[in-house]
Amino acid sequence: MVFLRTPTITSAPISPEAKAAFGSRTSPLWCRQLLVDSRLSPVLVGWRTRDRARTKEDSYLSGVMNDPDTIGAWHTLYRPLPDTNHNDNNDDNGTSPLAGELLCLFSLGSGVNGHVDVAHGGVTAGILDVAMGTACSIFSTEGDSNFTLELNIRFKKPLATPGVYLCRAWLQKRTTGRKAWLQALIEDGNGEVYAESDAFWLDVPAKPKL
Template sequence: MPSIGGVREWIAQIQAAEREAPAVLAGNQHFLSIPWCRDIINDPNWIATTTPSRQAKSNKEDTFFAETLQTSQTIRNCLTLFRRPGVPTSHTTASSDPYLKGTDNNYPIQEVTLLLNLGSGVNGYADICHGGFVSTILDEIMGILITVNLQLKERIIGEAKQISAFTAYLNVTFKRPVPTPGPIMGRCWFERVEGRKTWIVSTVEDGAGGVFARAEGMFLEPKAQWKGRL
């Protein structure tokens, strides 16, 4: 069980992220013009944050999302929001959310939403998103869910970032074609954690509850990193 001071640290950092949210939104005004996106952004249970993989890095990490897919023809706009820890969702309850239970957990943020404004450069068929790109989004949002938790932890303990986990498998089910160009939404949440293994579910949706695709993935933490935490 974490100490009361530890819980207070988490809360303080969540509050700090909330204060930074307006600056994040200032660079993503496009989504405020779309009613269903605006509803999510204005929901007090969701907090806007930077999208880690959209930021260029000197070591060339994340170039696929930060450079290749950050153009007017691919992902034109991108906004990440995380659900405020402690707020039950359709996937977690007061009895299952580790933050609400007060248990020691590396992932206090249990769910993220990714708003994307797509161009026609991700097409397979005309005006239809390529299936490989859809799979990429499903995988990427899982990584974002892990990374926002890692960044929150870094703000508390001040440790340098390490590789948190790798995708071990990704099982994708395509339900409907994803239309382009235009906005879509990715959603992602933790299913369970067992040792080095973390199971995650993600979806690509239309903003009205319609699901285009769903993925179930498992992420594996490197052995050396895991041993260092024991």
């Protein structure tokens, strides 16, 4: 596999709320196994810790969706895949699959309900989108902004609340320029898929400082 851009991984310690949700003795076994897997690298996600007193960026995610009754905990891990079949995966457009994926653990509360004890579909869409956005950003030039241009979602099963789930996201291909295609799915950690998505993203270069 060809890396068109090296991933920018910024490590971050697990937060107290994430440790309680995913690493306690009452947490699902698959959660605890992910947290102790030495092959995985914790990834800092800026939207979760934005200071709303200093910026209005990500206010929906860092405010409304950062609460024990909505998304009570979130923890992102990066899993590299074996680097095999060099140069065999390029297509005619000069694109290449990403040799790795993000694993986003998250806990949902009853504040995201649509139907009784079922997460609203818009929340599911938002989780898929932000996971793919994070995957896109770590393979972008530092300082660039990433925007969703197209998002397709297939709902498989209702997301029961409260509950703990896993969103997997990866970069399927990208051009040497600004275009990126990503995929993601939400599962329970044991392979039961609740929703899956594919998306088309665009990198927008940062404006030069005068």
